[in-house]
Amino acid sequence: xxxxxxxxxxxxxARAREFRNQVERRLAGQLTxxxxxxxxxxxxxxxxxxxYMLRVAIPYGELNSQQLRKLGYIADxxxxxxxxxxxxxNIQFNWPKLVDTPDxxxxxxxxxxxxIQTSGNCIRNVTSDPFAGVAADEFIDPRPVxxxxxxxxxLHPEFAFLPRKFKFAVTGAAEDRAAIKFHDIxxxxxxxxxxxxxxxxxxxxxxxxxxxxxxxxxxxVPLIELMPLxxxxxxxxxxxxxxxxxxxxxxxxxxEELGLENYRDEVRAELANIDRAPFVSVEGEYERICNAFExxxxxxxxxxxxxxxxxxxxxxxxxxxxVAAHRVQGWAIAQISVKPKGGIPGDVTGAQMRALAxxxxxxxRGELRITHRQNVVFPYVQATDLEALYQGLSAIGxxxxxxxEASDIIACPGLDYCALATARSIPVAQELSTMLRAREAxxxxxxxxxxxxxxxxxxxxxxxxxIGILGLNKAEKExxxxxxxxxxxxxxxxxxxxxxxxxxxxVPGAVSKIIDTYLRLxxxxxxxxxxxxxxxxxxxxxxAVYVGA
Amino acid sequence: xxxxxxxxxxxxxxxxxxxxxxxxTADQVWSASIDDALIGYGKEETNALVDEGARAEAAxxxxxxxxxALQPGDTLARIPVKMREVRRLAGPSIDxxxxx
Numbered sequence: 001x002x003x004x005x006x007x008x009x010x011x012x013x014a015r016a017r018e019f020r021n022q023v024e025r026r027l028a029g030q031l032t033x034x035x036x037x038x039x040x041x042x043x044x045x046x047x048x049x050x051x052y053m054l055r056v057a058i059p060y061g062e063l064n065s066q067q068l069r070k071l072g073y074i075a076d077x078x079x080x081x082x083x084x085x086x087x088x089x090n091i092q093f094n095w096p097k098l099v100d101t102p103d104x105x106x107x108x109x110x111x112x113x114x115x116i117q118t119s120g121n122c123i124r125n126v127t128s129d130p131f132a133g134v135a136a137d138e139f140i141d142p143r144p145v146x147x148x149x150x151x152x153x154x155l156h157p158e159f160a161f162l163p164r165k166f167k168f169a170v171t172g173a174a175e176d177r178a179a180i181k182f183h184d185i186x187x188x189x190x191x192x193x194x195x196x197x198x199x200x201x202x203x204x205x206x207x208x209x210x211x212x213x214x215x216x217x218x219x220x221v222p223l224i225e226l227m228p229l230x231x232x233x234x235x236x237x238x239x240x241x242x243x244x245x246x247x248x249x250x251x252x253x254x255x256e257e258l259g260l261e262n263y264r265d266e267v268r269a270e271l272a273n274i275d276r277a278p279f280v281s282v283e284g285e286y287e288r289i290c291n292a293f294e295x296x297x298x299x300x301x302x303x304x305x306x307x308x309x310x311x312x313x314x315x316x317x318x319x320x321x322x323v324a325a326h327r328v329q330g331w332a333i334a335q336i337s338v339k340p341k342g343g344i345p346g347d348v349t350g351a352q353m354r355a356l357a358x359x360x361x362x363x364x365r366g367e368l369r370i371t372h373r374q375n376v377v378f379p380y381v382q383a384t385d386l387e388a389l390y391q392g393l394s395a396i397g398x399x400x401x402x403x404x405e406a407s408d409i410i411a412c413p414g415l416d417y418c419a420l421a422t423a424r425s426i427p428v429a430q431e432l433s434t435m436l437r438a439r440e441a442x443x444x445x446x447x448x449x450x451x452x453x454x455x456x457x458x459x460x461x462x463x464x465x466x467i468g469i470l471g472l473n474k475a476e477k478e479x480x481x482x483x484x485x486x487x488x489x490x491x492x493x494x495x496x497x498x499x500x501x502x503x504x505x506x507v508p509g510a511v512s513k514i515i516d517t518y519l520r521l522x523x524x525x526x527x528x529x530x531x532x533x534x535x536x537x538x539x540x541x542x543x544a545v546y547v548g549a
Numbered sequence: 550x551x552x553x554x555x556x557x558x559x560x561x562x563x564x565x566x567x568x569x570x571x572x573x574t575a576d577q578v579w580s581a582s583i584d585d586a587l588i589g590y591g592k593e594e595t596n597a598l599v600d601e602g603a604r605a606e607a608a609x610x611x612x613x614x615x616x617x618a619l620q621p622g623d624t625l626a627r628i629p630v631k632m633r634e635v636r637r638l639a640g641p642s643i644d645x646x647x648x649x
Binding site: 026029080081082095098099344415417422426430473478 | 563570609613
């Protein structure tokens with residue numbers, strides 16, 4: 001993996017010192033909350049429903065074992081013994097004390113981590129494919145360009161106060177595992193005929209109260225043009241994006257109001273006049289970053305394919321569900337589900353973090369990834385080690401074999417933690433998980449995505465799910481609206497509202513009927529949920545759920 | 550700080566140093582227990598709570614002070630009108646993290 005150089009390291013240390021001083025001034029009464037709030041938010045410190053919350057950046061979801069151990073230490077020392085992996089591949093701590101946050105930031109800086117730009121109207125953590133660098137279907141490793149963008153966007157003076165927050169995602173594989181079309185700007189790295197990287201750039205995607213699938217802005221952009229183009233796209237957004245209404249301030253609204261062609265014309269005009277001096281070293285820097293990633297990649301000699309037929313049924317099922325094809329024969333990508341039956345999606349204890357770090361050292365060359373589906377990936381596992389890894393994971397409660405299944409639920413913190421939420425997400429996810437694990441044990445439901453958001457801001461990505469659930473406040477009672485047919489892959493689409501919402505207790509029954517309808521109508525076991533939905537439409541599902549209910 | 554309520558309310562905030570949810574009490578201190586919360590009735594008393602919250606914020610004791618409207622009826626019951634406040638006062642409805 002990539003390691004910070006001395007410049008980055010001294011920067012995060014200096015930033016931690018700066019925040020310590022700001023906290024001291026706040027506690028001494030030299031800064032009011034109004035003065036302090038933007039400073040704490042710029043360091044990822046929110047005030048949530050019950051307490052402060054610290055969101056720590058995990059650039060493109062990549063972590064090493066030392067960093068995960070440190071996160072476990074922070075969870076146990078400064079929080080209530082756990083952390084929560086988010087849909088932006090970050091981690092949140094739900095109970096830090098303000099007085100402790102300077103120490104926490106020092107600990108993070110010790111392992112090249114920080115919480116900068118995990119809040120506010122700036123460019124947020126760049127997300128990417130959790131299989132980056134090892135996926136069998138990869139054209140180009142998306143991490144070097146993600147790192148280039150991290151360096152470009154970090155404390156970019158012009159983009160520190162955008163009209164609204166701004167989210168990038170990058171993939172470089174045939175299958176989009178980074179949901180790039182649900183981002184403000186999504187980048188799809190490919191290789192041209194000479195094997196050089198080129199980038200398809202999508203703009204105007206997003207979720208929230210106005211869900212939109214991003215539109216193709218330009219295809220096959222060469223590396224030398226990519227960073228000036230992104231700069232110009234941001235400059236036009238910064239200039240013309242609305243600042244009068246936060247609900248209309250994202251770039252998706254600007255692109256829609258201007259029209260894609262007009263937005264493109266504005267960007268091209270900007271690009272024609274842009275100062276290219278800051279970008280002259282992009283190619284050299286990209287090469288340096290590529291080399292840094294390569295140096296950090298373990299030797300992986302092709303190995304014999306192994307026969308798993310003689311092993312236990314539980315292990316075989318875990319392999320079928322959780323192991324993905326690696327680019328090197330005899331190696332495997334192991335996906336670790338953080339969705340145990342009846343558990344809290346994305347929550348891991350400090351003890352689990354330490355144990356995962358040990359397992360990563362033993363079986364994944366000390367490296368792991370966090371996924372936007374709130375799971376963990378070990379990218380460098382020898383196939384011969386899979387069974388031992390599975391046993392190790394099972395021993396710490398992380399051996400669930402449900403990756404990509406309906407019980408692999410994305411859920412935001414919801415009204416159990418979040419100050420913006422209108423309903424709880426986690427208890428609904430827990431009830432659904434219990435019901436769905438029982439059904440998955442009895443039947444092959446196939447891959448289904450099920451996501452839950454506790455408010456219209458859609459942090460739980462409900463719009464992008466095959467089955468989406470949105471928690472609302474209806475006359476001071478929690479009410480859950482269901483959407484169907486969304487998907488976040490390369491064929492991205494926004495789910496459609498099924499009909500009137502449900503009380504919490506009625507959600508599992510409604511979801512069960514939806515799954516029954518899918519199983520009854522699918523054209524063979526290979527037809528996936530969104531394809532069945534696109535073919536048969538909403539009515540059969542609506543009839544199953546509402547008629548006679 | 551929101552304007553005063555004219556019915557029945559308590560004053561809540563978060564402790565500046567540790568972020569804990571706290572309530573203003575009849576003893577003129579902040580308590581972590583809603584059972585200790587001083588109930589203000591009518592415009593005059595709730596206005597006084599608003600002033601207390603502003604003073605505490607200025608004194609750097611708490612952050613985000615605001616009134617929580619309570620359901621009318623039993624004068625000693627402290628049941629918020631809004632679901633959000635019911636959840637905030639009760640704390641998370643779930644156990645933390647996974648059972649390893």
